[in-house]
Amino acid sequence: MKKYRSTKLVLMMFVVTLLINITVSSLNIKGDAKKTNDVNIEINYNSKKALKMVDVHDKEEKIVYDGLTIDELSQRLDNNLNSTLKGYGKTFAKYSLEYEVDPYVATSIVLLETGCKWNCSKLVKKCNNIGGMKGKNKCSGSAYAKFDSLDAGIEAFFKNLSNNYYKKGLTTPKQMNKKYAENPNWYKTVEYYVNEIKSR
Numbered sequence: 552m553k554k555y556r557s558t559k560l561v562l563m564m565f566v567v568t569l570l571i572n573i574t575v576s577s578l579n580i581k582g583d584a585k586k587t588n589d590v591n592i593e594i595n596y597n598s599k600k601a602l603k604m605v606d607v608h609d610k611e612e613k614i615v616y617d618g619l620t621i622d623e624l625s626q627r628l629d630n631n632l633n634s635t636l637k638g639y640g641k642t643f644a645k646y647s648l649e650y651e652v653d654p655y656v657a658t659s660i661v662l663l664e665t666g667c668k669w670n671c672s673k674l675v676k677k678c679n680n681i682g683g684m685k686g687k688n689k690c691s692g693s694a695y696a697k698f699d700s701l702d703a704g705i706e707a708f709f710k711n712l713s714n715n716y717y718k719k720g721l722t723t724p725k726q727m728n729k730k731y732a733e734n735p736n737w738y739k740t741v742e743y744y745v746n747e748i749k750s751r
Contacts, residue, residue: 615648617655617749628658630751631744635671635701636661636681642705650713656724657712659744660731668744679704684711 615621621644629640643661647654662668664683665675674680678690679698684707686696698704721727724738724745731737 615644621645621648624654627748627751628654631658631662631748632667633669633671634667635675636665636667639701639705642702643709646706646709650709650717652709652712652717653722655745655748656722656741657709658748659724659741660712661708662744663737663740675701675704681705682708682711684708 612620616624619627621641625641625644627640628643629638632639632643643658644654646652647657661681665672665681667675667681674683674690674695677697678695679701680690680695681701681704684696685694688697689695690697696707698707716722716727716730721730724741727741728735728738
């Protein structure tokens with residue numbers, strides 16, 4: 552009887568020990584699983600962060616024209632604009648892309664028509680007309696149009712080039728010449744300025 556009780560006690564101790572070991576193992580597995588999940592979460596978080604950084608980088612480095620980003624194009628145009636138009640390179644770049652107009656050609660026409668290569672004409676300073684455009688809203692009684700703001704005048708110029716030249720297949724200074732100016736050599740000066748803009 553005593554031997555039976557001793558065997559029973561040993562058996563119970565074995566079962567208890569076994570249960571304890573199973574519980575500890577289970578806890579260790581859960582702990583490891585939690586650690587693994589933490590690692591996975593951290594990896595996933597870092598991956599998303601890396602992707603986000605790549606997206607931002609791509610957005611910043613997007614090429615918009617002639618191998619240039621919007622900021623580089625804006626700076627190149629601004630390097631050639633002076634007087635009243637100094638600092639408007641970004642506005643020129645924005646409207647050229649929006650209206651699908653060559654920014655170099657557009658800027659060159661402005662330089663020729665308004666003298667903004669050095670000092671902008673009164674047409675620009677008083678009437679915000681950057682391209683020598685004619686219109687109903689007269690500038691000081693002349694045939695040239697007057698605009699409420701410089702930005703409005705710049706946009707009107709790009710719109711005019713887009714609708715009346717580019718959309719009609721007149722995309723080079725030479726093709727534009729007959730319609731834009733009476734001087735048959737007008738396009739040569741525009742082309743000269745185009746090459747100068749590209750080099751700066």
